[in-house]
Amino acid sequence: MKILLIGNPNVGKSVVFNRLSGVDVISSNYAGTTVDVTRGYITINKFRHELIDVPGIYSTEPSCKAEEIAIDLISEGDVLINVVDATNLERSLNLTLQLIRYNKPIIIALNMIDEINHIGISINIDLLSKLLQVECIPVCAITGEGINHLVNKIPQSEPSNYAYTDKERWNEVGKILSQVQTVKYKHHSFAKTLRDASVKPITGIPFLVIVLMVMFLLIRVIGESLINYFFSPLFEKFWSPIMLYLSGLIQNNTFLHDLLIGKLSNGQIDYGDSFGLLTTGLYVPIGSVLPYVFAFYLVLSIMEDSGYLPRAAVMVDNIMHKMGLHGLAIIPMLLGLGCNVPGALSTRLLETRKEKFIASTLLSIAVPCMALQAMLFGMLGEYGIKGLGIVFVTLFLVWLIIGFLLRRIIKGTSPEIFLEIPPYRIPFFKGMFKKVFTRVRWFLKEAVPFVLLGVLIANLLYTSGILEIIARFTEPVFVYLLGLPKEASGALIMGFLRKDLAVGMLLPLSLSLRQLIVASVVLAMYFPCVATFSVLLKELGIKDMLKSTLVMLISTLIVGTVLNYILILLLN
Amino acid sequence: MVTVLEMQEGKLGIISSINGGVGLQKKLENMGISKGAEIFKISRQWLKGPVIIRHGNTELAIGYNMAMKIMVDII
Numbered sequence: 001m002k003i004l005l006i007g008n009p010n011v012g013k014s015v016v017f018n019r020l021s022g023v024d025v026i027s028s029n030y031a032g033t034t035v036d037v038t039r040g041y042i043t044i045n046k047f048r049h050e051l052i053d054v055p056g057i058y059s060t061e062p063s064c065k066a067e068e069i070a071i072d073l074i075s076e077g078d079v080l081i082n083v084v085d086a087t088n089l090e091r092s093l094n095l096t097l098q099l100i101r102y103n104k105p106i107i108i109a110l111n112m113i114d115e116i117n118h119i120g121i122s123i124n125i126d127l128l129s130k131l132l133q134v135e136c137i138p139v140c141a142i143t144g145e146g147i148n149h150l151v152n153k154i155p156q157s158e159p160s161n162y163a164y165t166d167k168e169r170w171n172e173v174g175k176i177l178s179q180v181q182t183v184k185y186k187h188h189s190f191a192k193t194l195r196d197a198s199v200k201p202i203t204g205i206p207f208l209v210i211v212l213m214v215m216f217l218l219i220r221v222i223g224e225s226l227i228n229y230f231f232s233p234l235f236e237k238f239w240s241p242i243m244l245y246l247s248g249l250i251q252n253n254t255f256l257h258d259l260l261i262g263k264l265s266n267g268q269i270d271y272g273d274s275f276g277l278l279t280t281g282l283y284v285p286i287g288s289v290l291p292y293v294f295a296f297y298l299v300l301s302i303m304e305d306s307g308y309l310p311r312a313a314v315m316v317d318n319i320m321h322k323m324g325l326h327g328l329a330i331i332p333m334l335l336g337l338g339c340n341v342p343g344a345l346s347t348r349l350l351e352t353r354k355e356k357f358i359a360s361t362l363l364s365i366a367v368p369c370m371a372l373q374a375m376l377f378g379m380l381g382e383y384g385i386k387g388l389g390i391v392f393v394t395l396f397l398v399w400l401i402i403g404f405l406l407r408r409i410i411k412g413t414s415p416e417i418f419l420e421i422p423p424y425r426i427p428f429f430k431g432m433f434k435k436v437f438t439r440v441r442w443f444l445k446e447a448v449p450f451v452l453l454g455v456l457i458a459n460l461l462y463t464s465g466i467l468e469i470i471a472r473f474t475e476p477v478f479v480y481l482l483g484l485p486k487e488a489s490g491a492l493i494m495g496f497l498r499k500d501l502a503v504g505m506l507l508p509l510s511l512s513l514r515q516l517i518v519a520s521v522v523l524a525m526y527f528p529c530v531a532t533f534s535v536l537l538k539e540l541g542i543k544d545m546l547k548s549t550l551v552m553l554i555s556t557l558i559v560g561t562v563l564n565y566i567l568i569l570l571l572n
Numbered sequence: 573m574v575t576v577l578e579m580q581e582g583k584l585g586i587i588s589s590i591n592g593g594v595g596l597q598k599k600l601e602n603m604g605i606s607k608g609a610e611i612f613k614i615s616r617q618w619l620k621g622p623v624i625i626r627h628g629n630t631e632l633a634i635g636y637n638m639a640m641k642i643m644v645d646i647i
């Protein structure tokens with residue numbers, strides 16, 4: 001039997017799914033967290049059934065890709081669990097009535113039951129069940145209250161015979177509502193004042209600036225502390241001796257040694273540029289990137305679960321609009337700052353092809369993920385703000401300008417924002433940490449194999465001499481346009497596969513500040529990582545992805561060349 | 573009768589008509605907002621940014637042009 005969790009966005013379907021199946025899925029306090037289908041299993045009376053978490057929908061007529069996925073699924077289901085937000089009964093019932101039309105066994109999980117009292121709502125649940133002819137079970141998904149009861153009632157669920165005409169649907173909702181719900185408004189609560197203040201420009205803009213600054217400060221502090229007090233000592237004290245021992249076993253300068261351990265520097269392991277699978281290949285993703293990924297997701301989760309993220313989207317909507325996007329596109333961009341892969345996936349939130357194209361292209365070109373940022377710090381850190389500042393300001397300007405241009409060039413429409421803003425909620429810490437770990441695990445699963453594969457292929461390309469040949473062909477571009485030494489062409493070609501390797505190859509070239517800046521910007525812009533590329537290929541299709549890649553390469557050449565000449569004037 | 577765009581912040585109004593296409597009407601209807609519904613205007617962003625309204629327990633940001641197409645009677 002297939003059991004589906006269906007309901008409006010942000011009503012707690014994913015939390016319910018997690019409770020019922022034990023499978024960790026990501027939940028956050030904004031509409032559109034789930035954009036894909038997750039399957040799990042639930043055992044009821046010794047029988048195992050498939051349980052499916054579905055993206056939220058407002059009605060059974062789709063308005064974006066995620067909704068389409070959800071609606072297509074409904075006909076596949078054998079039982080529908082309609083998750084309903086008890087604090088938003090009107091809207092939820094509109095969907096319930098539409099679901100009843102599918103004539104499938106249906107049961108209502110009346111979620112967020114813990115919140116109704118303090119808002120001043122009371123609901124006559126028995127009457128609601130009777131009127132709809134659907135069993136309604138009050139639950140609080142985050143504490144698990146009522147969940148057992150819900151499970152026990154699933155086998156008894158039946159199709160409802162509630163009849164209505166489509167034209168009368170809202171009237172029917174109104175009729176039901178007036179009988180089952182009483183609202184005692186609580187005027188001017190502190191929460192409401194805070195809610196309103198954060199979306200008024202005069203108070204909201206300064207607040208947004210402060211929030212973003214605190215966010216980035218926190219990420220730095222958490223990430224750095226993790227590296228200094230945990231990961232660095234771990235590698236230096238525990239991993240290095242093991243590697244040195246292994247190095248002694250397989251003998252220096254053999255092929256296997258180069259592959260696994262790489263070059264020793266003064267008989268010691270230098271994780272930055274030894275290039276072995278087990279040294280650099282492990283250190284880059286785990287020792288230097290993972291801590292920042294963890295810190296980033298922790299901070300982002302606080303933003304998501306508190307309910308601030310959609311408000312931030314509203315505050316930046318007017319700027320995004322100038323780039324053919326709307327405020328919601330801040331979600332792929334922010335997620336992308338952690339890792340471009342989930343960022344690319346979340347472009348499903350956007351409605352039109354034009355928006356998806358622009359968002360994906362901007363994400364690939366000008367939104368550096370944590371790994372890339374760590375590399376940029378590695379390359380330019382010693383020059384402080386002068387080096388890094390120029391790189392980040394350039395990327396930001398490129399983001400704005402390319403967005404501005406694409407909006408004009410790309411055909412299609414960019415709809416205006418239409419976004420539900422959830423109430424502020426205190427992050428529910430158990431769920432939040434689970435989410436952070438789910439994402440970190442995901443990063444490890446996605447990133448580590450790619451790094452290892454990259455190191456492997458890179459090693460092969462290098463030893464076979466193929467790299468040399470490609471590099472020679474492209475040399476003029478790097479030398480004459482970008483002002484880099486000719487050895488840099490090999491490094492940057494390698495960067496298509498692994499940017500961290502490119503950095504490792506650039507460092508020994510003792511580049512000048514100007515060259516370092518140009519190389520950093522080029523590295524950030526010209527191509528996303530292989531993992532992101534493959535996701536985007538799936539999301540955009542081959543044709544659009546080719547176009548997007550072309551935009552990346554051309555804009556990189558232009559920006560790199562212009563930057564090179566500007567810097568020649570400025571720095572010399 | 574004024575548009576939601578012109579409506580003063582902090583005021584309540586009753587929707588008298590929605591002049592947008594079927595798409596806009598449907599989207600709003602899905603949120604429970606249609607002719608006769610009561611809405612409260614929270615704020616409006618600068619530079620032709622979105623307008624934020626409240627209906628019951630739902631808060632909603634809608635685009636500048638959408639806000640121009642929704643007419644309300646202030647109460």
Ligand SMILES: Nc1nc2c(ncn2[C@@H]2O[C@H](COP(=O)(O)OP(=O)(O)OP(=O)(O)O)[C@@H](O)[C@H]2O)c(=O)[nH]1
Nearest residue numbers: 010011012013014015027028032033034056140141
């Ligand atoms: N107070 C309270 N909050 C809840 C409850 N259930 C879920 N939440 C919170 O509601 C928010 C939305 O939960 P999700 O499970 O992501 O909602 P969803 O229905 O899967 O949303 P989409 O995937 O966007 O359609 C999260 O911040 C949850 O922590 C509940 O019973 N009580």
Ligand SMILES: [Mg+2]
Nearest residue numbers: 013014033034
């Ligand atoms: Mg979900």
